[in-house]
Amino acid sequence: MTINELQDEIIEEFSAFDDWMDKYALLIDLGNSLQPLEEKQKNTQNIIEGCQSRVWLNAELNNGVVTYQGESDAVLVKGIVSLLIQVLSGHTPDEILNTELYFIDRIGLKEHLSPTRSNGLVAMVKQMKMFALAFKSVNS
Amino acid sequence: MTNEQLQLIRTDFPILTEKIYNKDLIYFDNGATTQKPRCVVEKIEYGYYHLNANIHRGVHYLSQKATEAHEEARTTVADFLQAGKREEIIFTRGTTEAINLVASSFGEAFCTAGDEVIVSVMEHHSNIVPWQMMCERKGAILRVIPMNERGELDIDALKALLNERTKIISVTHVSNVLGSINPVAEIIRIAHQQNIPVLVDGAQAVPHIPVNVVDLDADFYVFSGHKIYGPTGIGVLYGKEKWLNAIPPYQGGGEMIATVTFEKTTYNELPFKFEAGTPDYIGSTGLAEALRYVQKIGLESIAVHEHDLLIYCTEKLLEIDSVRIIGTAANKSSVISFLVGNIHPYDIGMLLDKLGIAVRTGHHCAQPLIDSLGIPGTVRASFAFYNTKEEIDVFIAALKKVVAMLS
Numbered sequence: 111m112t113i114n115e116l117q118d119e120i121i122e123e124f125s126a127f128d129d130w131m132d133k134y135a136l137l138i139d140l141g142n143s144l145q146p147l148e149e150k151q152k153n154t155q156n157i158i159e160g161c162q163s164r165v166w167l168n169a170e171l172n173n174g175v176v177t178y179q180g181e182s183d184a185v186l187v188k189g190i191v192s193l194l195i196q197v198l199s200g201h202t203p204d205e206i207l208n209t210e211l212y213f214i215d216r217i218g219l220k221e222h223l224s225p226t227r228s229n230g231l232v233a234m235v236k237q238m239k240m241f242a243l244a245f246k247s248v249n250s
Numbered sequence: 251m252t253n254e255q256l257q258l259i260r261t262d263f264p265i266l267t268e269k270i271y272n273k274d275l276i277y278f279d280n281g282a283t284t285q286k287p288r289c290v291v292e293k294i295e296y297g298y299y300h301l302n303a304n305i306h307r308g309v310h311y312l313s314q315k316a317t318e319a320h321e322e323a324r325t326t327v328a329d330f331l332q333a334g335k336r337e338e339i340i341f342t343r344g345t346t347e348a349i350n351l352v353a354s355s356f357g358e359a360f361c362t363a364g365d366e367v368i369v370s371v372m373e374h375h376s377n378i379v380p381w382q383m384m385c386e387r388k389g390a391i392l393r394v395i396p397m398n399e400r401g402e403l404d405i406d407a408l409k410a411l412l413n414e415r416t417k418i419i420s421v422t423h424v425s426n427v428l429g430s431i432n433p434v435a436e437i438i439r440i441a442h443q444q445n446i447p448v449l450v451d452g453a454q455a456v457p458h459i460p461v462n463v464v465d466l467d468a469d470f471y472v473f474s475g476h477k478i479y480g481p482t483g484i485g486v487l488y489g490k491e492k493w494l495n496a497i498p499p500y501q502g503g504g505e506m507i508a509t510v511t512f513e514k515t516t517y518n519e520l521p522f523k524f525e526a527g528t529p530d531y532i533g534s535t536g537l538a539e540a541l542r543y544v545q546k547i548g549l550e551s552i553a554v555h556e557h558d559l560l561i562y563c564t565e566k567l568l569e570i571d572s573v574r575i576i577g578t579a580a581n582k583s584s585v586i587s588f589l590v591g592n593i594h595p596y597d598i599g600m601l602l603d604k605l606g607i608a609v610r611t612g613h614h615c616a617q618p619l620i621d622s623l624g625i626p627g628t629v630r631a632s633f634a635f636y637n638t639k640e641e642i643d644v645f646i647a648a649l650k651k652v653v654a655m656l657s
Contacts, residue, residue: 130271130604131604131655134601134604134655135655138597138655138656162595162596162599162611162612162627163594163596163626164626183594183626184594184595184596184597185593185594185597185656186596186597186600186601187596222600
């Protein structure tokens with residue numbers, strides 16, 4: 111599936127909920143089931159310090175596609191990390207760089223990505239693209 | 251404070267009837283900033299509509315009136331702190347600027363390489379970083395008063411820290427995270443035995459407890475207007491005249507000069523020496539109005555009501571499984587920091603927000619304190635006199651719901 115198809119799929123999944131509590135319950139589920147990072151990858155190189163919560167992000171390039179792994183100490187943040195990985199992982203650096211991430215706004219969780227929330231997520235999205243950019247320049 | 255009085259007071263704060271996500275707002279983030287009573291907003295509006303002209307230099311009617319209002323505000327602040335002289339009141343942008351002023355100017359006058367400055371482990375960043383910056387410039391050393399597990403400062407450890415190189419102690423009156431009310435009078439007495447001056451950060455104290463700077467014998471006392479129901483962008487530095495005369499100006503510009511030539515400038519007298527540029531003469535009148543409002547309700551009855559809220563909420567919180575209160579000092583202000591099990595404070599804060607409840611989460615600008623406790627941060631509920639037990643009931647029910655979701 112393309113990145114946008116994956117985004118649309120998530121939007122559809124979340125649109126089934128009218129109640130914010132169900133939406134957040136799903137986010138909590140996603141957070142709790144996110145594959146934890148290995149302890150050695152939770153290092154200072156991979157950390158993105160937010161004011162409120164910490165996010166760790168790791169990326170690898172295999173066969174031309176980027177695989178992301180991430181984690182956070184807050185479960186709601188982990189839920190969004192999980193969604194971002196679901197959308198961006200497994201795509202080429204070019205695809206990732208050319209993507210506009212609209213799904214978070216559309217599923218009503220934009221507030222987590224507002225720069226004033228300082229939870230490390232804005233920096234994480236930026237870092238995901240930076241990884242893609244770095245892999246792209248390595249490739250070329 | 252009777253329930254009728256409380257309900258009447260709440261009508262002075264229009265924001266308290268706001269709906270957040272279609273739910274009644276419950277505002278428990280008063281440690282960050284307080285809401286404004288109508289009279290303060292009206293005072294500001296009146297100032298801009300009827301009294302606006304630049305102060306101190308104008309010969310015309312409006313300038314005279316604006317100057318009078320600004321200087322009356324200074325007198326109101328002096329009376330509020332029970333300071334001896336109105337010239338000892340310097341208007342600043344807030345607590346942060348006041349501490350920066352003292353750290354910079356005091357450091358310039360009195361600190362050299364190897365000298366020591368003492369702060370406590372529970373300081374807000376605004377009472378750490380200005381001193382660190384000065385220490386870096388001067389080659390001075392920052393020392394830290396530790397605390398016990400309840401969040402009470404270790405006074406014996408402070409005594410052991412004092413030596414002939416100690417130049418100043420800067421300590422918070424009330425911790426913004428733990429709520430601990432520190433024994434600042436005792437600290438000042440101990441420091442003065444060795445002729446060491448003390449700055450007290452009163453940002454979290456003045457909205458809740460009566461302060462008399464002369465009785466305390468504080469050398470410097472600072473606070474912010476917005477934390478005591480006044481406008482943002484205005485704050486206060488009280489300094490003993492002898493210290494304010496002994497330290498150089500912080501910023502240069504208009505207002506703070508006596509004469510200027512390209513060869514030499516002489517400085518104005520107190521308090522103007524420390525008020526470079528056009529001051530916030532509207533903000534100062536708003537602050538004075540806020541102080542009058544607080545005095546009208548009475549800090550004694552405010553303290554009693556807020557203590558009731560503190561006790562009530564603490565008891566209710568402890569009924570919830572695995573709630574841990576961070577900060578259990580015997581003498582505590584109406585601030586409750588807590589954690590629930592291993593749940594991250596951010597998750598609790600985000601979900602409480604969805605239920606219309608405003609609390610603060612994170613390190614509360616006191617990273618060294620949070621690190622020393624080995625926790626990721628806290629959830630903090632901080633009360634003002636307009637808060638009610640009914641709001642606490644709603645908060646507790648919401649917290650239980652949120653914890654169930656996250657467990």
